[in-house]
Amino acid sequence: MKKLTYILFASVIILTGCSEDFELNDNDQNLNVQLLAGKYVAFTADGANVTIPDIDAEEGETGIELNVEVPTGSTSNVIVNFTFGGSAVFGTDFTVANATSSGGSVTIVPDPGDDPADLIDNVDIVVDLLTDNNQDGDKVLEVILSSASNADGSVLVGRGGTDLLKTAVINISDID
Numbered sequence: 001m002k003k004l005t006y007i008l009f010a011s012v013i014i015l016t017g018c019s020e021d022f023e024l025n026d027n028d029q030n031l032n033v034q035l036l037a038g039k040y041v042a043f044t045a046d047g048a049n050v051t052i053p054d055i056d057a058e059e060g061e062t063g064i065e066l067n068v069e070v071p072t073g074s075t076s077n078v079i080v081n082f083t084f085g086g087s088a089v090f091g092t093d094f095t096v097a098n099a100t101s102s103g104g105s106v107t108i109v110p111d112p113g114d115d116p117a118d119l120i121d122n123v124d125i126v127v128d129l130l131t132d133n134n135q136d137g138d139k140v141l142e143v144i145l146s147s148a149s150n151a152d153g154s155v156l157v158g159r160g161g162t163d164l165l166k167t168a169v170i171n172i173s174d175i176d
Helices: 002-017
Strands: 040-043 055-058 064-070 078-086 094-096 104-108 121-129 139-150 153-157 167-173
Touching (some): 078 121
Parallel strands (some): 055 167
Antiparallel strands (some): 064 121, 139 167
């Protein structure tokens, strides 16, 4: 009986100590939870990260893969358009297959054999860095997701339709 009384007393103490209420988006508690939109495209980031680390590379490196995903999957192809920014020059400092100096597009094709628990469809934007034989200093290449669409219409760009995970940065070291 003493043991049961002790357990009951300890339970009451523990439960009354856990009475503080928290609300979503409560600035006093430093909570800011945002509901993400259902279907969007973004660069792939580990876990809950909202940025991807810059990629450090040298002139002449090829096959740098920037993975773009539809985290909630899609029932039809998703065409993702991208542009370039930064100081690197298309055709002189880098190339991307089927792209021009103004940008390009890739298509995310849903895998019909996907396990329903794994709905993430993705594709890589592959960047090849060129050696320009000029001592012109280091360059920066930004690959920016600009728009996306599928058979249902527009698809949001960036994690949850925000600016998060819309831009990938490659720092290019001059080796000349």
